[in-house]
Structures are given as structure tokens and as C-alpha cells.
Amino acid sequence: MNLPATEIRPYDPAAIEPKWQARWNDTRAHEVRDDLPREQCYYVLEMFPYPSGKLHMGHVRNYSIGDAVARYKRMRGFHVLHPMGWDSFGLPAEQAAIERGAHPKKWTYDNIAYMRSQLKRMGFSYAWSREFACSDPGYSAREQDIFLDLVEKGLVYRKSSMVNWSTGLNTVLANEQVIDGKCWRTGMPVIQKELPQWCVRITHYAQELLTATYDLPGWPDAVLVQQRNWIGKSEGAEIDFPVDGHPGEKLTVFTTRPDTLFGVTFMSIAPEHAALERIVPASHRAAVDAFRAEVKKVTTHDRMGENAEKKGCFSGAHVINPANGDKVPLWLANFVVADYGTGAVMAVPAHDTRDFEFARAYGIAVKQVIIDDAKGVDGKPQSALDEAFIEVGTLVASSQFDGQRSDSAKSAITQWLAARGVARATTTWRLRDWGISRQRYWGNPIPFVYGERSGAVPLRKQDLPVTLPDDVAFDGVGNPLEKHPSWATTGNDGKPLTVRTAQGPEAARRETDTMDTFMESSWYFARFTCADAAKPLDRARVDHWLPVDLYIGGIEHAVLHLLYARFFQKALCDVGYSSRREPFKRLLCQGMVTMETYSRPGEGGKPVWFYPDEVEVEKDPKGKVVSAKSKADRRDVVVGRVEKMSKSKRNTVDPQLLIDRYGADTARLFVLFAAPPERDLEWNEDGVIGQHRFLKRLWTLVQEQKQRLAAVAPYAGAAKDVAGADQAVVRKIHATIKRATDAMEKDFSFNTTIAACMELSNELKPEALSPPVLKQGLNTLVRLLAPMVPHICHELWEDLGGSIGISAASGPSGGDLTAAGWPSYDETQIQTDDVDYPVQMQGKVRARISLPRALTGPALDAAVLAHPDVVAVIGDRPVRKLIVVHGKIVNLVLG
RNA sequence: GCCCGGGUGGCGAAAUGGCAAACGCGCUCGACUUAAAAUCGAGUCCUCGUAAGGGGUUGCGGGUUCGAGUCCCGCUCUGGGCACCA
Numbered sequence: 019m020n021l022p023a024t025e026i027r028p029y030d031p032a033a034i035e036p037k038w039q040a041r042w043n044d045t046r047a048h049e050v051r052d053d054l055p056r057e058q059c060y061y062v063l064e065m066f067p068y069p070s071g072k073l074h075m076g077h078v079r080n081y082s083i084g085d086a087v088a089r090y091k092r093m094r095g096f097h098v099l100h101p102m103g104w105d106s107f108g109l110p111a112e113q114a115a116i117e118r119g120a121h122p123k124k125w126t127y128d129n130i131a132y133m134r135s136q137l138k139r140m141g142f143s144y145a146w147s148r149e150f151a152c153s154d155p156g157y158s159a160r161e162q163d164i165f166l167d168l169v170e171k172g173l174v175y176r177k178s179s180m181v182n183w184s185t186g187l188n189t190v191l192a193n194e195q196v197i198d199g200k201c202w203r204t205g206m207p208v209i210q211k212e213l214p215q216w217c218v219r220i221t222h223y224a225q226e227l228l229t230a231t232y233d234l235p236g237w238p239d240a241v242l243v244q245q246r247n248w249i250g251k252s253e254g255a256e257i258d259f260p261v262d263g264h265p266g267e268k269l270t271v272f273t274t275r276p277d278t279l280f281g282v283t284f285m286s287i288a289p290e291h292a293a294l295e296r297i298v299p300a301s302h303r304a305a306v307d308a309f310r311a312e313v314k315k316v317t318t319h320d321r322m323g324e325n326a327e328k329k330g331c332f333s334g335a336h337v338i339n340p341a342n343g344d345k346v347p348l349w350l351a352n353f354v355v356a357d358y359g360t361g362a363v364m365a366v367p368a369h370d371t372r373d374f375e376f377a378r379a380y381g382i383a384v385k386q387v388i389i390d391d392a393k394g395v396d397g398k399p400q401s402a403l404d405e406a407f408i409e410v411g412t413l414v415a416s417s418q419f420d421g422q423r424s425d426s427a428k429s430a431i432t433q434w435l436a437a438r439g440v441a442r443a444t445t446t447w448r449l450r451d452w453g454i455s456r457q458r459y460w461g462n463p464i465p466f467v468y469g470e471r472s473g474a475v476p477l478r479k480q481d482l483p484v485t486l487p488d489d490v491a492f493d494g495v496g497n498p499l500e501k502h503p504s505w506a507t508t509g510n511d512g513k514p515l516t517v518r519t520a521q522g523p524e525a526a527r528r529e530t531d532t533m534d535t536f537m538e539s540s541w542y543f544a545r546f547t548c549a550d551a552a553k554p555l556d557r558a559r560v561d562h563w564l565p566v567d568l569y570i571g572g573i574e575h576a577v578l579h580l581l582y583a584r585f586f587q588k589a590l591c592d593v594g595y596s597s598r599r600e601p602f603k604r605l606l607c608q609g610m611v612t613m614e615t616y617s618r619p620g621e622g623g624k625p626v627w628f629y630p631d632e633v634e635v636e637k638d639p640k641g642k643v644v645s646a647k648s649k650a651d652r653r654d655v656v657v658g659r660v661e662k663m664s665k666s667k668r669n670t671v672d673p674q675l676l677i678d679r680y681g682a683d684t685a686r687l688f689v690l691f692a693a694p695p696e697r698d699l700e701w702n703e704d705g706v707i708g709q710h711r712f713l714k715r716l717w718t719l720v721q722e723q724k725q726r727l728a729a730v731a732p733y734a735g736a737a738k739d740v741a742g743a744d745q746a747v748v749r750k751i752h753a754t755i756k757r758a759t760d761a762m763e764k765d766f767s768f769n770t771t772i773a774a775c776m777e778l779s780n781e782l783k784p785e786a787l788s789p790p791v792l793k794q795g796l797n798t799l800v801r802l803l804a805p806m807v808p809h810i811c812h813e814l815w816e817d818l819g820g821s822i823g824i825s826a827a828s829g830p831s832g833g834d835l836t837a838a839g840w841p842s843y844d845e846t847q848i849q850t851d852d853v854d855y856p857v858q859m860q861g862k863v864r865a866r867i868s869l870p871r872a873l874t875g876p877a878l879d880a881a882v883l884a885h886p887d888v889v890a891v892i893g894d895r896p897v898r899k900l901i902v903v904h905g906k907i908v909n910l911v912l913g
Numbered sequence: 914g915c916c917c918g919g920g921u922g923g924c925g926a927a928a929u930g931g932c933a934a935a936c937g938c939g940c941u942c943g944a945c946u947u948a949a950a951a952u953c954g955a956g957u958c959c960u961c962g963u964a965a966g967g968g969g970u971u972g973c974g975g976g977u978u979c980g981a982g983u984c985c986c987g988c989u990c991u992g993g994g995c996a997c998c999a
Binding site: 694 | 914918919924927928935938939951979992993995996997998
């Protein structure tokens with residue numbers, strides 16, 4: 019009894035989506051209290067965005083995943099904390115100021131306003147009352163408080179050191195921000211420069227950061243492994259080598275292979291090493307100075323990158339091997355890193371690949387002291403090595419250690435030297451302290467001042483916050499704060515800035531560097547638990563909500579943000595703000611949204627990028643782009659590789675177009691359906707139409723049936739009490755709920771959840787079903803889809819009378835969809851009475867037989883063998899083996 | 914070089930060791946329409962065959978198993994991370 023098409027309300031997302039968004043907003047539907055039992059609470063968080071202008075596809079994917087989880091958990095009866103904010107300090111704001119004169123603050127907050135409206139238009143269920151931006155005084159000022167707490171705890175120090183200097187940004191970068199020797203933002207070269215820096219002592223937590231990675235079962239292994247590699251613990255020994263002809267002078271090396279000590283034939287040392295001043299003889303001074311100058315000229319990448327040439331220079335000095343008294347030459351080497359280990363390395367060409375190459379190049383002796391066990395131990399070294407032997411073996415030519423295996427000899431040799439006071443067992447870390455000084459305006463000021471005579475002094479908490487001046491000029495060179503006429507020298511009271519000393523007030527100048535923006539993202543998840551607190555953090559609420567139950571974001575943050583955040587949380591504990599030492603219990607790393615890039619070489623080799631809609635592409639039959647032309651001038655552009663969508667490379671697709679055309683629900687459904695969350699998603703929106711059709715079909719079906727179903731109670735009985743299509747659909751309903759629930763609980767495979775819902779939808783044929791079963795089917799679909807496509811589901815739930823049907827798994831009952839809850843299923847309702855067993859022989863299905871599910875064991879075996887179709891397959895051959903897997907399959911092995 | 918992923922139709926992808934290709938896109942045919950769009954129905958891995966039906970197929974080569982896309986060994990291609998780190 020379908021109604022005439024003209025009377026059916028068409029599916030109009032532009033009408034129903036704003037309607038529900040307004041209702042959620044007006045009823046503060048997604049706010050949450052902080053005082054409910056923790057086991058009933060759930061904290062789900064997506065990495066907050068940098069307000070770059072507008073949402074991109076990666077955001078839409080990230081937040082659609084998070085919102086589906088948040089809404090699902092609410093339907094399961096949890097009190098869900100699902101907040102959103104803005105990582106709003108950062109370089110692009112300043113670039114905008116330089117390029118088009120927009121003030122960073124205005125540019126940033128305009129972007130936030132627009133992006134907030136986009137998030138609301140997507141219908142994401144955030145607790146908006148907790149929203150903040152990192153550049154808000156309420157956040158940045160409290161971060162300054164925390165900074166002073168860290169200072170007091172000894173976790174911040176000032177150090178002059180070689181830093182990564184971005185020639186593009188005129189600022190310092192952390193190691194993590196240097197990619198292939200280039201700036202991670204601009205791609206411009208990074209050089210080494212000596213500069214005073216504020217450093218945060220992340221290395222203090224190196225061991226804990228490492229150990230705890232073995233106790234984070236909710237994190238993907240790939241991320242944990244990356245963090246372990248980054249922390250880079252290596253155990254070995256420091257060994258002192260006296261310098262020949264300089265009594266009292268020694269050079270200390272760090273090695274992980276003390277077992278090879280008797281094979282040392284030279285020592286290599288970093289060109290920057292301070293001891294060189296004292297020990298290089300006059301005869302070699304000029305050569306050494308020339309070498310050092312040459313090394314200093316090139317960038318770290320050119321000096322030590324994968325294609326860098328190994329270069330060395332003999333220092334003229336010799337050192338004495340403490341194990342055997344050998345006098346070996348000291349070489350400067352460009353590949354020795356000054357700030358790892360001790361900046362000097364004992365070189366064993368026979369047992370180290372790099373030393374071997376260096377020895378070959380400079381004609382230095384190779385002395386073998388470890389013999390490959392596999393080649394037989396005859397107590398003599400092989401005549402000549404053609405490559406370094408770096409495996410475990412047996413020691414030779416090593417005095418009293420001859421015959422020991424190299425793994426046990428490590429500690430034996432270390433102890434022997436330690437007893438003489440010339441070596442110590444040591445652990446060295448790859449992880450360095452985090453330099454946070456940035457020569458930039460749009461960041462959080464570092465709350466220090468420099469007294470004229472007394473040097474760096476932290477501000478007192480009552481003198482905080484340090485606020486940025488608004489009247490600054492941007493010309494793209496250096497730090498605008500430094501060039502401001504008065505800011506650095508004026509106190510909060512407007513008077514000249516001073517520090518107190520025993521001798522009275524002393525004129526002072528503010529630190530003009532600002533903090534690395536990774537500082538802000540290192541504790542925002544904690545601030546969301548108590549965004550209204552007067553203190554930086556309210557310990558009770560932080561401990562109530564942390565650790566975040568599920569944190570969702572891009573895999574590209576595996577070592578940057580995710581390591582800093584773990585460190586910061588530990589530091590916050592140690593200054594008293596929390597007792598939860600790990601911030602994120604479970605981590606879901608969504609794959610990147612990728613797309614081809616289009617470019618042309620521009621001035622100075624810097625490419626000029628094109629947006630996808632500025633080019634016309636030609637595809638091969640597989641859909642791969644083979645060539646492209648600019649629409650503007652009809653000339654070819656270079657089709658680059660498929661990579662992460664990013665504004666700088668312009669390979670972005672604006673999600674707003676999708677929303678405007680199909681609505682937020684379709685956009686959400688599509689990004690969830692296109693691939694499982696952790697897989698990279700090469701953008702192609704050909705499939706969007708399928709998701710839109712599905713929603714439209716569901717909509718139309720409900721509109722057509724709602725009057726017929728108005729007074730009908732959904733079927734709530736067992737499958738066996740109905741027949742035919744009804745019975746099949748009841749089973750399907752339970753099976754679908756099971757699949758959807760498993761996906762939500764186990765692996766967030768929304769793509770298969772959606773597929774399961776489509777299958778159920780395809781079976782809901784009104785003319786074949788009784789009204790109660792049809793209503794149960796529609797109710798179930800609406801509830802299962804609600805976390806992913808909330809607007810249409812709320813609307814349809816109303817159309818269906820808001821009734822409940824299958825009992826809610828948990829949570830209160832009522833007419834509201836969220837309160838109605840997630841449907842539960844009954845495993846026994848899924849199974850049919852008979853099982854269709856495929857009968858397999860030699861890997862091929864030869865027959866299909868139907869037998870009662872109740873049959874098991876020997877009775878089932880007998881029934882299989884007696885079945886006429888099986889008898890026919892067997893023929894007159896003997897049955898060597900019969901495997902019957904109950905409920906699954908039959909396999910015959912014939913003679 | 915080392916450490917992680919991944920390789921399944923024309924495409925996005927499914928598949929607790931148990932009937933490979935569910936679901937969707939695209940495509941073909943049909944219905945509705947003056948027509949188009951929208952919508953609905955049927956078909957769509959390859960191959961032999963008019964058909965019924967047969968054979969083959971998850972990057973390559975081996976192995977374990979009654980049974981392998983799935984587990985093990987070796988290779989290969991590919992994406993990502995780390996890297997003269999002593």
C-alpha cells in the first residue's frame with residue numbers, strides 16, 4: 019500500500035540537518051558532568067585541529083570516526099566526554115600576516131569561527147562548553163604557570179648549543195621537525211647554528227617513556243616501535259684512552275662493543291670536539307682547521323645524510339689503547355656526532371662496517387679480533403677480511419680473553435677495565451632534551467626576563483601572564499617581538515621592567531622567544547577535563563577523566579606529538595597536577611587521506627602547486643592519473659606522487675562541496691565506508707553517490723511505511739515463532755546487530771558495519787513482511803546507523819514513533835534515540851534449524867547437504883555418510899577420512 | 914642497511930584456518946519517461962561450453978594441514994619510519 023510518490027516527503031538534508039543541530043545545541047545534548055562513577059564514563063578525543071582556514075578531508079575522516087564512537091558509547095549508556103578545541107598558535111598565522119597583512123590574531127580567530135561553523139554543520143557531538151583555543155589568555159597564561167612549575171622542579175634549563183636552524187622560518191626546530199635535513203613546514207634547508215635555548219628535560223623520563231611502551235596494549239605496535247627507536251636506548255661502556263704525549267689528557271669513547279677493544283686501529287672524533295684545541299700539534303693545525311671549516315659550511319643533512327661522503331682528517335695526535343697499550347692515530351671524521359655518546363669513537367675496522375670503509379679509504383690497518391664461529395675456530399684470524407664481521411663470534415688476539423664468545427666478553431672486558439678505573443658501563447640515549455625556544459611572534463611567551471647583571475630570571479607567578487603585544491610589524495625577517503620598541507622592556511604595570519636583586523631593582527628585558535607550539539598540544543587533553551578551572555589543572559577532575567579512553571588521530575604524529583604528550587603527562591604528575599602517568603589508554607591511528615599532487619617548477623626550483631580543480635586530468639583504464647594540464651593555460655603540469663593531502667601542496671579537496679551537495683550525513687557515511695580507519699585512503703569520490711542512494715532508499719522506505727506502521731509494535735519475539743521471509747529477517751536483524759556491535763567494540767571497522775546495514779536494508783521488502791517484523795527491522799537500522807548518520811536517524815526515529823522494540827543493552831529508556839540505546843542481539847536467534855553443509859573433496863565443493871543443526875558427533879557423521887548426495891560423490895572408493903565441522907563444513911578424503 | 918605495514922575483480926574493498934570476491938562504485942541489459950535525470954529490476958572474477966556443466970584464480974616459490982587469502986620459510990614489488998648513533 020505505497021502512497022503516491024507526490025505525497026512522500028523527499029529526503030532533504032539541508033532541512034533536517036540544521037534542525038537537529040539546533041536542537042542538540044539548544045538542549046546542550048552533549049555536555050557531561052564530572053562527578054559520575056568513572057566506570058560509567060568514557061572520554062573520547064580526536065586530535066584537535068590547527069585553524070588553518072577550513073576543514074580538510076583528514077579532519078572530516080578523523081572527526082567522523084570519533085563522533086561515531088562518542089555517539090555509540092552514549093547509546094550504550096556511557097557519560098561521554100567528547101570535547102573540541104583549537105591548536106591555534108603557529109607559523110601559518112604569521113605567514114598570513116607577512117603575505118597579506120592580516121594580523122595573526124584576527125586571522126586565527128576568523129578561521130576558528132569558520133571552522134567551528136563547519137564542525138557544527140557536520141553535526142559532531144562535542145561538549146562545546148569546554149571549547150578553548152591555545153592562544154586564548156585562559157590557556158596560554160596557565161601554560162606559563164606550568165612552565166614555571168617545571169622550572170622549579172628542575173625540568174627546564176637554558177643551554178647554548180648547536181641547534182637546527184630553519185633558513186626558511188628563521189627559527190629553531192626540534193630534531194623531530196627536521197625531515198631529510200629540511201624544515202618540516204617549508205622544506206627549506208636546515209643548518210647548524212649555535213644559540214642559547216630553553217630546554218625541557220624530556221631525557222629525565224627516557225627510561226620511563228621506554229618501559230611504559232611495553233605496558234600500552236591499546237596502542238598500535240607501529241607507534242610503540244617508532245617511539246622506542248626514537249628514544250634509542252643503547253647499552254655499552256665508556257672507555258678512557260690516554261692521549262700520547264699529553265700527560266693527564268684523555269679521550270673518552272662510548273661503545274656498545276667493548277669486546278672488540280683489542281681490534282682498535284684508530285680513533286675517530288667529531289670535528290667540534292673541544293679537546294682538539296689542546297692536542298692537535300702545530301704541524302697539523304692548519305689541515306685540521308681547514309677541515310673543521312669545511313664541515314661547518316654544509317648542512318647537517320649534507321654532512322650526515324644518506325648520500326653524504328665519509329670524510330676524515332688526521333689530527334697529528336695519537337691515543338693509547340688502555341687494553342694493550344697500542345698507540346693508534348686520532349682522526350677527525352665528519353660522520354661523528356658531537357652530542358651523541360662522547361663525541362669520540364673507538365674505531366674497529368674489522369668489526370664495524372663504517373670503520374671498515376673509513377680504514378680502506380685512508381689506508382688504516384684492519385685487525386681482526388673476532389672469528390666467525392660458522393667458519394670454524396682455529397685460533398687464528400682469517401688472512402684478510404673483505405668486509406667487516408659484525409656478528410657474535412669468538413675472540414682472538416685479545417690477550418686473556420681469547421676463546422671467549424663476544425657477547426659474554428663485553429661485560430668481562432668492561433669489568434676488567436673498570437677495576438683499573440679506565441671504563442664504566444654506561445647507557446646512552448638517542449633522545450635529546452626538547453629545545454622549545456622559537457624566534458616567533460605567534461606563540462606563547464616564555465616567562466623569563468634577563469636582568470642587566472643577574473642574567474636569566476624566571477618571572478614570579480603573580481607577574482604572569484606575559485601577554486603578546488598587538489601592535490607588531492611583520493616583515494618576514496627574524497622575530498617581531500625583538501623589534502617591538504617597548505614590549506620587551508615594559509612590565510605588566512606599564513612601567514620599565516625590573517628584577518629584584520639583593521642590591522635593589524635592576525633593569526631587565528623580557529625573553530622574546532616564544533614556546534614551540536607542541537607545548538600547547540602536550541596538555542590540552544587534560545585541560546578539557548576542567549576547562550573552567552582557575553588553576554592550570556584541577557587534579558580531581560584530571561584524574562577522574564584521564565587517561566583518555568580513546569584518542570584518535572593521524573599516524574604522522576607517532577613520535578612528535580604523541581611522545582611529547584606522554585612526557586608532559588609524567589611531568590605534570592611530578593609537579594602535582596595529576597597522578598595518571600600515561601595520557602592515552604587506547605590509540606587509534608587513522609590512515610592518511612591522500613591525493614596526487616600537481617606542480618610546475620617555479621623560481622629557484624621551488625615548485626608551484628596546483629589545486630585539483632585547477633587542472634584537467636587524463637586517466638588510464640585503471641583510473642590512475644597519467645597526465646594533467648592546467649585549465650588556465652592548457653599547458654602540461656607535473657603529476658606528482660600520491661601523498662597526504664596538505665594545504666602547502668594544494669592536493670586538497672574541500673569537504674564543504676560534498677556537504678553542500680549531499681549533506682553532512684552522506685559525507686560522514688562515505689568517509690567511514692570508503693576504507694577501514696587505519697588504512698590510507700586515496701581520495702576518489704566516485705562512491706559517494708552509493709552512500710547517498712542508500713540513505714535516500716532508507717528514507718523513502720520509512721516515509722512509505724510510516725502510516726502503515728504507526729500503530730504497530732515492533733516484533734520482539736523469537737525467530738522460530740514466525741515463518742518465511744519474516745523468520746529470515748528476524749535472524750538477519752540479530753546477525754546485523756552482532757556484526758555492528760563487534761565492529762564497534764573490537765576494531766572500529768565502520769565500513770563493514772555499514773555493509774551489514776545495507777544487507778539488512780536490502781532484505782526489508784515491505785510486501786513480503788508482516789508489519790511488526792518490518793518495524794523491528796527499520797527500528798534496528800535507524801539505531802545502528804545513528805552514530806554514523808545522526809541527523810537522518812533522529813528524523814526517522816521520530817517518523818517511526820520513537821518506539822523501542824528490541825530491549826536496549828543499557829541506559830535509560832524513553833522516546834529519544836540516544837536514550838533508546840544500542841540494540842542487543844540474541845546469538846541463538848541468528849542460527850537456523852538446519853545447516854547447509856558444503857561437502858568438500860580435494861579442495862572442491864562436490865555437494866551441498868542440509869542436516870539438522872541438532873545433529874552432532876557420531877550421529878552427524880553417520881547422517882553425512884548416509885546422505886544420498888554424499889553416497890553419490892563417494893562412489894565405490896573407500897573413505898579414508900571424514901572431517902565434519904559442526905555447523906560449518908564436511909571434508910572427505912577418499913582412497 | 915635496520916624496523917613496521919601492505920599486495921585479493923575495471924575501482925573502493927569483504928572474508929574467528931572452513932563455500933574467495935559480501936557491501937558499494939562503475940559497466941551491460943530491461944522497466945518507467947516524449948526525452949533526460951531520478952528511481953526500480955536482472956546480470957557482471959577469468960576460462961572452455963549453445964546449454965547443463967567443467968577447469969582455473971588472492972604478488973612469486975616452497976612448507977604445515979583433511980582444508981591456507983589467512984599460519985610457517987624464502988623471494989619480489991610497494992607505502993611508511995629510522996639511519997654514518999659508535
